[in-house]
Amino acid sequence: MKKTLQKAWAVIRGNTQLKIGLVLLCLLLLTALLAPLLAPYEPFFLSDELVAAPSGVHPLGTDGLGRDVLSMLIFGTRTSLVVGITAAFIAGIIGTLLGGVAGYFGGRTDAVLGELINIFMMMPTFFLVLIVVALFGSGLFNVMVVMGLTSWVGNAKLMRAQAMSLRQRTFVRASEAIGESRLSILFRHVIPNGIFPIIANTTMGIASAILTESSLAFLGLGDPNIISWGQVIQSGKSYLTNGWWICLFGGLAIIYTVVTFYLIGDGLNRVLSPKLRDLGKEGS
Amino acid sequence: MVKYVGKRTMTGLLCIVMALCINFIIIHAAPGDPIRLLAGTDAATPEMIAALTEKYGLDQPVHIQFIRYAGNLLRGDMGTSIYTNEPVAKEIMDRLGPTILLALSASLTALLLGTMLGIFCARHVGSGLDMALGSVSYLFDSTPSFWLGLMLILVFASTLHILPTSGMVDLRGRYTGLAHALDVVRHLILPGMSLSLTLIPYYFRIARSSVIQVMNEDFITTLRATGMPEKDIFNKYVFRNAILPTVTIFGIQLAFLITGASIVEIVFAWPGLGSFMMTAISRRDYPLLMGIYLIMSICVAVMMIVVDVLYSVLDPRISHDAER
Numbered sequence: 220m221k222k223t224l225q226k227a228w229a230v231i232r233g234n235t236q237l238k239i240g241l242v243l244l245c246l247l248l249l250t251a252l253l254a255p256l257l258a259p260y261e262p263f264f265l266s267d268e269l270v271a272a273p274s275g276v277h278p279l280g281t282d283g284l285g286r287d288v289l290s291m292l293i294f295g296t297r298t299s300l301v302v303g304i305t306a307a308f309i310a311g312i313i314g315t316l317l318g319g320v321a322g323y324f325g326g327r328t329d330a331v332l333g334e335l336i337n338i339f340m341m342m343p344t345f346f347l348v349l350i351v352v353a354l355f356g357s358g359l360f361n362v363m364v365v366m367g368l369t370s371w372v373g374n375a376k377l378m379r380a381q382a383m384s385l386r387q388r389t390f391v392r393a394s395e396a397i398g399e400s401r402l403s404i405l406f407r408h409v410i411p412n413g414i415f416p417i418i419a420n421t422t423m424g425i426a427s428a429i430l431t432e433s434s435l436a437f438l439g440l441g442d443p444n445i446i447s448w449g450q451v452i453q454s455g456k457s458y459l460t461n462g463w464w465i466c467l468f469g470g471l472a473i474i475y476t477v478v479t480f481y482l483i484g485d486g487l488n489r490v491l492s493p494k495l496r497d498l499g500k501e502g503s
Numbered sequence: 504m505v506k507y508v509g510k511r512t513m514t515g516l517l518c519i520v521m522a523l524c525i526n527f528i529i530i531h532a533a534p535g536d537p538i539r540l541l542a543g544t545d546a547a548t549p550e551m552i553a554a555l556t557e558k559y560g561l562d563q564p565v566h567i568q569f570i571r572y573a574g575n576l577l578r579g580d581m582g583t584s585i586y587t588n589e590p591v592a593k594e595i596m597d598r599l600g601p602t603i604l605l606a607l608s609a610s611l612t613a614l615l616l617g618t619m620l621g622i623f624c625a626r627h628v629g630s631g632l633d634m635a636l637g638s639v640s641y642l643f644d645s646t647p648s649f650w651l652g653l654m655l656i657l658v659f660a661s662t663l664h665i666l667p668t669s670g671m672v673d674l675r676g677r678y679t680g681l682a683h684a685l686d687v688v689r690h691l692i693l694p695g696m697s698l699s700l701t702l703i704p705y706y707f708r709i710a711r712s713s714v715i716q717v718m719n720e721d722f723i724t725t726l727r728a729t730g731m732p733e734k735d736i737f738n739k740y741v742f743r744n745a746i747l748p749t750v751t752i753f754g755i756q757l758a759f760l761i762t763g764a765s766i767v768e769i770v771f772a773w774p775g776l777g778s779f780m781m782t783a784i785s786r787r788d789y790p791l792l793m794g795i796y797l798i799m800s801i802c803v804a805v806m807m808i809v810v811d812v813l814y815s816v817l818d819p820r821i822s823h824d825a826e827r
Contacts, residue, residue, distance in 0.1 A: 334514065341514070343759065346765070347529075349780070430647055434766050437649050449647075452649070470654065473645075474645045478641055478642065481644060482641070
């Protein structure tokens with residue numbers, strides 16, 4: 220275990236993107252955890268200064284209702300992270316299972332599931348999410364689940380390819396020969412050995428889920444009871460000329476977070492192919 | 504080849520049918536009653552509601568409604584909008600043009616600029632400019648297009664007053680001919696920019712990595728060994744091979760941009776399908792919603808098939824008949 224950690228550390232140190240990404244991520248997580256301590260005001264506190272420019276009292280100004288922009292952005296970190304991670308996680312699990320089953324079982328199963336994957340590849344999912352959220356209500360839970368259910372296709376494609384190549388490998392064949400059940404092989408050998416590209420892709424998925432969530436919130440389809448960055452931008456839209464700070468900082472917060480996950484995902488992608496695969500074997 | 508086209512077309516058709524079903528189920532399972540919305544909130548008498556429900560066939564069981572809808576579709580009838588009473592097909596066709604204009608011009612700009620920058624960086628790998636452009640591409644990739652749109656409005660429209668903030672034409676101008684076209688272009692610049700700036704990183708990265716990849720292939724090394732000038736090698740051999748992935752990405756991007764442009768359309772009040780969709784949602788105009796989603800699905804499916812086929816024509820190495 221210790222050796223695995225040491226190796227992981229070495230890998231992280233060797234990759235600039237991963238290093239920067241993880242540092243940025245730590246800052247984000249701290250902000251989310253310590254939000255009540257860091258934020259100068261309650262996010263819903265209405266002060267008397269409406270659309271006040273950034274100053275000592277309100278470092279990033281206030282919005283049209285007199286809420287402190289900095290405090291809203293700090294609390295918004297929680298929403299973005301929770302939504303992004305949950306949605307990407309759901310998509311990761313669905314994709315891994317469907318892709319793994321299709322690729323490993325092959326034959327007719329693969330014909331059906333493969334076709335399903337192809338069909339979903341062609342679907343304009345943003346509109347689907349938009350319709351569902353608009354018609355069924357925009358609770359945070361709804362938003363996360365719908366995004367997860369519509370964004371698994373990339374993962375499924377990757378996992379399917381992985382499973383197809385692992386199926387041919389000796390250790391999988393050997394397990395088949397000694398009579399291990401196919402499901403058990405799938406979960407004990409195929410998925411653990413083929414999961415790494417999906418991990419990298421899921422990290423990227425967090426980034427796009429955060430972007431989608433902010434788009435929904437910007438369209439007024441976010442959860443009204445929860446502070447989110449997209450919503451901050453939406454509330455600033457009407458004050459674009461006399462309150463530019465509301466929109467500007469909201470967008471910067473989104474960019475910061477999305478860049479973080481892109482960096483980590485990209486770094487993982489570069490690192491995972493040869494090195495971490497060995498690391499994964501030792502860990503299992 | 505024919506077999507492959509047939510197979511892809513089948514997938515496309517299945518996709519459209521599935522989109523139709525999902526669409527139908529979602530819309531009918533959704534809470535909220537369009538008839539009440541249509542009849543007005545308080546004043547509606549039960550008789551009025553019954554009459555309206557019957558008129559739109561909403562009193563029938565769901566499966567009958569579906570069969571009726573599918574049957575009408577096959578005859579090219581997409582129903583009438585509950586709200587405006589116009590045929591859905593006509594309403595959508597009016598909006599499709601602006602959306603395609605916006606999506607196409609944004610993608611073409613992104614394709615040209617992104618590929619050019621990508622090729623430039625691939626030929627100067629590791630240089631300062633390469634690093635800088637690489638980092639900038641991360642930033643633009645992470646920028647929400649709607650926010651970029653707002654920032655562009657703030658700078659170019661509200662502060663500098665050189666470009667219009669919204670719409671597709673100047674309503675007071677009433678231009679015709681060339682002046683009209685120029686007016687549309689002026690309105691197109693900002694929404695087009697917010698879309699293409701977020702797309703450029705895509706083309707940039709793909710062009711860059713595929714040029715690098717081709718440059719490292721054996722046949723290029725051989726050509727170098729023959730003493731062929733680097734410029735000729737690039738123009739004759741590298742470029743043609745490296746441009747292929749970009750073509751595919753272009754098609755897929757464009758297909759999804761027809762839907763993806765919607766949020767930018769809303770920011771700029773661009774009279775396309777995306778902003779129309781939001782109106783349809785808020786009015787719970789079921790036939791219209793279903794129509795828009797159907798058209799979007801068809802656009803995406805058709806584009807994807809065209810791209811796949813085009814790709815296999817352009818690159819003879821890809822043989823789809825041998826697949827699987």
